[in-house]
Amino acid sequence: MSVDTNKPTSSNWWKWFDFRARDVGTWAFILNRLSALGLVLYLFLHLIALGQLVQGPQAWENFLNFAKNPIIMIGELLVIIGGIYHGLNGIRIGFATFGRSTPQQKQAFYAVIVVTIIASAVFAYRLFT
Amino acid sequence: MSTKWNITLVVYRQKGGAAPYYDEFKMEVNPDEYVLDAVERVWAFHDRSLCFAHACHHSTCGACGMRVNGVEKLTCITLIREVTSDGGTMKVEPLRNFPVISDLSVDMGSLFTRMDQIGHRSVLPVSEEPAGEKSPVLPQAQEEEYTRLSDCIECGMCISACPVATTTADYLGPAVLAGAYQHGVNGDMSLISMVDNADGVWRCHHAFECNEVCPSFVDPGTKIMDLRKAVIRERFRGLFGSR
Amino acid sequence: MIETKSSPKPNEGMWLWLIKMVSGLLIILFLLIHFIINHMTGSAGGGQLSFREILQMYTSPAYILLEALFLVTVISHGLIGLRAVILDLNPARKVMKVIDPVLLILGIGSVIYGIWLLYAVASLAA
Numbered sequence: 001m002s003v004d005t006n007k008p009t010s011s012n013w014w015k016w017f018d019f020r021a022r023d024v025g026t027w028a029f030i031l032n033r034l035s036a037l038g039l040v041l042y043l044f045l046h047l048i049a050l051g052q053l054v055q056g057p058q059a060w061e062n063f064l065n066f067a068k069n070p071i072i073m074i075g076e077l078l079v080i081i082g083g084i085y086h087g088l089n090g091i092r093i094g095f096a097t098f099g100r101s102t103p104q105q106k107q108a109f110y111a112v113i114v115v116t117i118i119a120s121a122v123f124a125y126r127l128f129t
Numbered sequence: 130m131s132t133k134w135n136i137t138l139v140v141y142r143q144k145g146g147a148a149p150y151y152d153e154f155k156m157e158v159n160p161d162e163y164v165l166d167a168v169e170r171v172w173a174f175h176d177r178s179l180c181f182a183h184a185c186h187h188s189t190c191g192a193c194g195m196r197v198n199g200v201e202k203l204t205c206i207t208l209i210r211e212v213t214s215d216g217g218t219m220k221v222e223p224l225r226n227f228p229v230i231s232d233l234s235v236d237m238g239s240l241f242t243r244m245d246q247i248g249h250r251s252v253l254p255v256s257e258e259p260a261g262e263k264s265p266v267l268p269q270a271q272e273e274e275y276t277r278l279s280d281c282i283e284c285g286m287c288i289s290a291c292p293v294a295t296t297t298a299d300y301l302g303p304a305v306l307a308g309a310y311q312h313g314v315n316g317d318m319s320l321i322s323m324v325d326n327a328d329g330v331w332r333c334h335h336a337f338e339c340n341e342v343c344p345s346f347v348d349p350g351t352k353i354m355d356l357r358k359a360v361i362r363e364r365f366r367g368l369f370g371s372r
Numbered sequence: 373m374i375e376t377k378s379s380p381k382p383n384e385g386m387w388l389w390l391i392k393m394v395s396g397l398l399i400i401l402f403l404l405i406h407f408i409i410n411h412m413t414g415s416a417g418g419g420q421l422s423f424r425e426i427l428q429m430y431t432s433p434a435y436i437l438l439e440a441l442f443l444v445t446v447i448s449h450g451l452i453g454l455r456a457v458i459l460d461l462n463p464a465r466k467v468m469k470v471i472d473p474v475l476l477i478l479g480i481g482s483v484i485y486g487i488w489l490l491y492a493v494a495s496l497a498a
Contacts, residue, residue, distance in 0.1 A: 004146075004228065005143065005149060005228075005229055006223060006225065006226070006227060006228055006229045006235065007226070007227070007228045007298065008226050008294055008295055008296055008297055008298040008300075008462070009296065009462075010296050010297070010461040010462055010463075012295045012296050013296055013460075013461060015292070015295045015296075016292050016295065016296070016460075020199055021196075021198065021199025021200045022290075022336075022338060023337075023338060023341045025335065025336045025337035025338055025340075025341065025350075026292065026336045026338055028335075028336070029292060029334050029335065029336040032334075033334075033457065036450075036453050036454075036457070037454075037457070039450065040450045040451075040453070040454055043446060043447075043450055044482070047482060047485065047486060047489075050489060051489065053423075053426065053489070053492075053493045053496075054489065054492045054493060054496070056423075057423040057424075060422075060423045060426075061423065064420050064422075067420065068420075083403070087396075087399070087400050087403070090396045090400075091400070093335050094393060094396070094397070096335055096337075096354060097335070097354045097357060097358075097393075098354075098358065105335075105337060293460055296460050296461055296462060297459075297460060297461070297462030298462070299462055325385065325386055326385050327385040327459055329385070330385070331385030331386065331388075331389045332385075332459070332460070334456075334460075360386060361386065361390070364386060
């Protein structure tokens with residue numbers, strides 16, 4: 001009787017990131033998921049990169065010079081921003097679960113964004129000057 | 130003299146397995162009427178084949194939930210002036226995450242079945258679900274005697290708004306989890322098993338869209354968090370043998 | 373009983389979720405220390421440490437322990453979180469029967485690799 005369109009399906013995954021007609025909590029969820037996936041990718045890259053240490057000082061120097069490439073440094077800044085946001089939002093989620101959920105979770109999100117922006121500016125300055 | 134607005138109503142249409150499309154209707158409406166009134170007028174005067182669900186027209190039955198300009202609304206209590214302006218557009222679509230039966234009407238069978246399974250009570254004592262500031266103050270001694278209709282009207286809007294429900298039909302969803310919390314999990318191991326799994330209370334990712342769209346003060350997101358605490362408490366009590 | 377395809381075991385979600393919460397909290401602590409020690413004190417510029425400075429730190433057993441604990445918490449939190457994202461896609465039970473061991477092996481393998489790396493670099497310092 002009913003058709004298959006509009007049913008939940010895994011091919012709707014892009015809709016996780018559709019923030020139109022959605023409220024603050026969805027933006028938090030989207031940023032959390034994006035930063036999570038980015039950080040997991042970074043984690044494994046970081047572990048592999050550290051393997052250069054056992055190749056000796058020259059290999060390490062080469063790696064450090066490679067890492068001074070502006071694209072890599074922008075990537076590192078994104079990791080820092082993602083990590084700060086993910087951690088702060090995680091704290092917000094912890095409070096939402098074990099304390100009062102609403103409406104404070106919305107104000108908490110705005111606070112998380114403000115702190116993330118300030119901290120990102122500080123680290124961007126440190127990285128690029 | 131009542132105001133009249135000229136708006137364009139854009140309505141989602143879908144029949145059988147055919148591809149969905151949108152119909153446009155230019156209408157003159159009173160902005161203090163409700164979105165449901167406009168939809169009904171389309172059915173009455175323009176297109177008798179338009180299919181939509183509605184019953185009580187006063188936010189008790191939960192039938193008329195739809196997406197208006199992308200946001201879940203209970204259309205019988207949503208004023209037209211809240212969602213558009215004179216000369217503007219009002220887009221009406223069915224709820225997400227439920228299979229479409231026809232046009233704006235969706236199949237919410239899975240929701241109703243699950244609400245039964247977790248034992249959601251639609252009528253219960255006031256003492257168990259106080260209406261708070263929304264109701265007149267009852268004399269303390271008499272509160273035991275009074276029953277009321279549960280806040281949750283099973284409209285399905287929370288499930289439509291939930292990002293997790295978009296990709297998996299197995300997720301119990303905010304309404305069901307809030308209903309389980311209402312029923313009470315203390316000592317009820319079979320109910321706890323139903324909600325304590327990866328498709329139950331742990332699947333929630335705290336988008337809290339459910340709280341945003343609930344027309345009925347249920348705050349399902351908050352109840353999911355409370356249910357988590359209740360489940361953890363019960364599981365730890367089971368671990369340390371005090372049952 | 374409500375039929376669910378991807379995770380029929382009750383009580384499984386709770387422990388993984390609690391580990392995610394606790395490890396998340398610990399990561400905030402460990403990350404702060406790790407970041408300050410490793411990226412805010414270097415002479416090589418831009419937060420980078422030279423080879424000699426790194427070996428210097430590896431002479432401290434407390435540092436090695438800290439890094440090992442940090443690795444375990446980060447891997448746990450990250451892979452449990454990754455699993456949660458995969459579960460959101462509603463995979464069939466037989467798919468999860470493959471993905472769960474893969475994630476477990478990936479996690480344990482990464483921790484073993486990391487601890488080996490810690491000892492390998494520490495022995496360079498000795």
